[in-house]
Amino acid sequence: MSALSDALSAANSARHSGREIARLARDRGYTLNHDTAARYLRGDHGRPEEATLVAFADVLQIPMALLREAANLPTELTTPYVPPAESSRLTRRQRRAVDEIIRSMLEPSKTDGSDGADELSSRRARKPASNAARRGQPES
Secondary structure: OOHHHHHHHHHOOOOOOHHHHHHHHHHOOOOOOHHHHHHHHHOOOOOOOHHHHHHHHHHHOOOHHHHHHHOOOOOOOOOOOOOOHHHHHOOHHHHHHHHHHHHHHHOOOOOOOOOOHHHHHHHHHHOOOOOOOOOOOOOO
């Protein structure tokens, strides 16, 4: 089992099933599938979505910081980001761009967890230098 599943099981003192937890979450306004809840309790899950953690935190009365720590996520702030007041001047297009920047910062890296610069450097190193003619210089 994962550390997150251990934390959820420890907080589930009433021994609710995944179906019961999903129903309790739905009664509180969350969307949590019973199969998803059961998988988290069993330890058969991937990286948790924030909405899933929020639902579990509310239903099982467990602090978000504890769940985020168990899920190996940052624990400093557990409330959603609120942009500054000046953001009210942004257009809809600009707001979507800011939202996409935030999402991209939270996506796990497709490589080894680096920022992608090493992958780019290695691709550039493998690529042979271009032999194309430059202006005024014949190809050799």
